[in-house]
Every structure is written in structure tokens, then in C-alpha cells.
Amino acid sequence: MTIKTRDWTAQIDRMPGAASFRTHGTVEVSNSGITPKLVLSAKQDKSFDLRLDLVLEQSDEVALQVITQKHVEYKVLGESNVTGVSIFFDDELIHHIDEVLITH
Numbered sequence: 001m002t003i004k005t006r007d008w009t010a011q012i013d014r015m016p017g018a019a020s021f022r023t024h025g026t027v028e029v030s031n032s033g034i035t036p037k038l039v040l041s042a043k044q045d046k047s048f049d050l051r052l053d054l055v056l057e058q059s060d061e062v063a064l065q066v067i068t069q070k071h072v073e074y075k076v077l078g079e080s081n082v083t084g085v086s087i088f089f090d091d092e093l094i095h096h097i098d099e100v101l102i103t104h
Contacts, residue, residue, distance in 0.1 A: 003054070003089050004028040010085045011101040021050075021080035023097065024073040025087075029056065033063025038074035041088065048083040054094065 008025035027036040034056050041051040052074055085097040 003094060005054075005087075005095055008085075008087070008095050008097050009101065010082065010097045010099075011103065012080045012082060014079075014102060014104050019079050020075060020077045021082055022073060022075035023050075023052065023085050023087075024071065025095070026069050027054065027056075027072050029068050029070055031063045031065045032068045033059040033061055034068075034070075035059065036070050036072040038072050038087070040074075048081050050082045050085045052085060052087050054087055054089040 005025055005027050008023065010023040011021070013020045013022075023038065029036060037055045037057060038052045039055055041053045044051055054072070082100055083098075084100065086093060087095045087097075
């Protein structure tokens with residue numbers, strides 16, 4: 001299965017009291033009942049490159065059978081030193097973010 005994604009961004013927020021890391025983008029799904037989620041992959045290396053898995057969850061509700069663009073986000077609170085993000089779907093790399101925005 002091929003999957004289309006776009007507009008990926010990764011950000012480290014170092015503002016006092018709001019320290020966090022997040023990455024987000026847009027995923028094209030085949031119907032409105034599919035919810036994309038980013039989860040921390042069980043496979044991580046020892047670098048500061050974060051590996052995330054894109055998971056598609058199907059709802060049991062009635063859904064429109066139309067191509068839909070859905071926002072997906074991964075966020076974790078606390079200090080972060082992530083230097084890049086690799087996003088995988090079915091063990092295949094679909095996108096790599098090598099520019100992480102840092103806000104102070």
C-alpha cells in the first residue's frame with residue numbers, strides 16, 4: 001500500500017514551563033473513518049534521530065468513501081535533543097525530517 005503525506009515539521013520548544021518536542025504533518029487516507037497516528041517505534045538507534053511509526057486506525061463507524069487529508073501529530077513533554085525524525089509505514093521509510101525547528 002502506498003501512502004501520500006506532506007507538510008512535515010519537527011519542533012523542539014525550549015520555552016520555560018513548556019518544554020516539549022513535536023512533529024506533525026498531513027496524511028492522505030482513503031476514507032473519513034481512518035485515523036492516522038504517530039507512535040514511537042520499538043526500533044530506535046543510539047543517535048538523536050527519532051524513529052516514529054505511522055499507524056492507520058479504522059473506525060467501526062460509517063465513513064465516507066472519499067480521499068481525505070488528515071492532520072497527524074506526535075508530541076512528548078520535557079527536554080529534547082532530537083536532531084531528525086524518520087517516519088515509517090509498514091517498515092518502509094516514507095519521510096525523513098532533518099531540519100528541527102528550535103524555539104526559545
